[in-house]
Amino acid sequence: MSEEFISIGEVAKRSGIAASALRYYEEKGLIAHASRQGQTRLYPPSITERLALITLGQHAGFSLDEIAEVLTNDGYELDRQQLSNKAEEIDKQIQRLSLMRDGLLHAANCNAPTHAECPKFQRILRFTQQQKVKETEKQLDK
Amino acid sequence: MSEEFISIGEVAKRSGIAASALRYYEEKGLIAHASRQGQTRLYPPSITERLALITLGQHAGFSLDEIAEVLTNDGYELDRQQLSNKAEEIDKQIQRLSLMRDGLLHAANCNAPTHAECPKFQRILRFTQQQKVKETEKQLDK
DNA sequence: GCTTGACCTCAAGTCGACTTGAACCGCTAT
């Protein structure tokens, strides 16, 4: 039925991830060292699932290191607690983005002569600024 | 009553943006060349509004170049058409993130023995993968 | 038998958004 092993090129085609990136992932420990036939790497077709998981994480805004933390080494099981934490982080980001989107839409339609005079937009700007200042202070604390 | 001009250090403190970053923004054309007193840059306190706008854009996931496109050179007026476009982009990103969040939460709670066997999670993974492959094909087209 | 194409390794380069370092200037407080 389905092939037992596929080449790195085939994995690249199926996953949409460049071969060079796959080698990089291996080096980083995100995927297991592939079995070899001579020099050539051979992958089980199921590798694509783990790769999809990695891509998922990246789209969600996590670094490869963070993804590595969440992905256990064997198979592709996950730490459930970690997952909820990450989900919460994403939720916060969604909140932020929603604010931005509303701000932009409002700015696009608001007919105050300049945004300088639109109180709603001003509120958003002030909020943004406060966040930034707080963030910076946190950095200093360390 | 309020001061006419403030130093770069004061701007940094108020905006939460490092002085070095402010000089970088000037070089990039994101903020006007500050007026000088001798060598020293002097800013009108209102600069903080433009800076908040820049920070807002960054949080929304835009590069400095993209932000520069949207921000007109004078004052801090904006191109309204551009704004709606960006708002739409953000909305798409929110959709993506929502998908991820739901996926993660589901994975955290789902009691299929491994995520390999959870059809909902599988659907999300497949979707992620297809997106990635499409993206890659687009790259090749150019 | 020779080219072609897919694979390999290892080192170096890239990009964006800054930061850091060295070397210097000018004010003011001791």
Place this chain on the structure above:
DNA sequence: ATAGCGGTTCAAGTCGACTTGAGGTCAAGC
């Protein structure tokens, strides 16, 4: 008058996630 602070310039360094390039191996097809 000198130390210290905050400003200045310019070049170089950093970080993450890869990509690119040089140089080499191996099997398949003409």
